Amino acid sequence: MSAQGPIRISTEPECTRVEFTEKHVIDEVVIRQIGNELTKLVDASPRPRLVVSFTGVEHLSSAALGTLLTVMNRVRAKDGQLRLCDIAPQILQIFEITKLNKVLRIEKDLAAAKASLGGAA
Amino acid sequence: MLREQRDSIETLQADVGRALHEFGYGEACTFAVRLALEEALVNGFRHGNKGDASKSVTVRCHVDAGLMQLEVQDEGEGFNPETVPDPTAEENIEIPSGRGIMLMRAYMTSVEYVPPGNCLRITYRREEGPRA
Known part of the structure; x- marks a missing residue:
């Protein structure tokens, strides 16, 4: 496991797991940093399998949603897979209001996210 | 008046949160107001002031037992919010x-741009909560 500022990255057999280290994912500078780190992760893998866990996240801004969409597009371009999980109800509501729950694949928890990943790692 | 510095934004968020708490507003309201204020400030700094660090955003806040009202004014020329495309439309959903x-708009009771469009007035009336 490696600690890298606003996110924590763990390499697991089925996927690369990403967790947020801050409960407020709202600062644009921090969100840019998160985007850069996720982009590096995606670029480093021929076929990324990324699970982003929102455990502990209490606030999320529209800038963070934008970063997730950018990451999703990069993952998709490499025929990879992206899952979001462990999202608190008030954060899930943000995805629902913006209808991004129809674009980003959201699973209940880490186990469900891993189980939903198809194909070889 | 705020400059685009995280510390001052956090101080403002804490002050508003404290005022809401003192008037007995619940967690859902605090969450909604924090989100709306953050979005309003980012829009003011980023789009209104166009990232010019020499410019500031002025915030006026009123809280009483029945409503919370914020005015967030930037130093830009203003804009027409009707020109912003619907982000949930199929052609825009991945932008x-x-x-x-x-x-x-989803979390607040009302969101108005005061002409010429560089002052955003957001209102949360008690009991209405997140409406989406």
Whole structure:
């Protein structure tokens, strides 16, 4: 496991797991940093399998949603897979209001996210 | 008046949160107001002031037992919010930007741009809560 500022990255057999280290994912500078780190992760893998866990996240801004969409597009371009999980109800509501729950694949928890990943790692 | 510095934004958020708490507003309201204020400030700094660090955003806040009202004014020329495309439309859904105003409208009772459009007035009336 490696600690890298606003996110924590763990390499697991089925996927690369990403967790947020801050409960407020709202600062644009921090969100840019998160985007850069996720982009590096995606670029480093021929076929990324990324699970982003929102455990502990209490606030999320529209800038963070934008970063997730950018990451999703990069993952998709490499025929990879992206899952979001462990999202608190008030954060899930943000995805629902913006209808991004129809674009980003959201699973209940880490186990469900891993189980939903198809194909070889 | 705020400059685009995280510390001052956090101080403002804490002050508003404290005022809401003192008047007995619940967690859902605090969450909604924090989100709306953050989006309003980012829009003011980023789009209104166009990232010019020499410019500031002025915030006026009123809280009483029945409502919370915020005015967030930037130093820009203003804009027409009707020109912002619907981010939930199929053709826009994967575009990374353009969801701030929508979120504010979803969580607040009303969101108005005061002409010429560089002052945003957002109101949360008690008991109405997140409406989306």
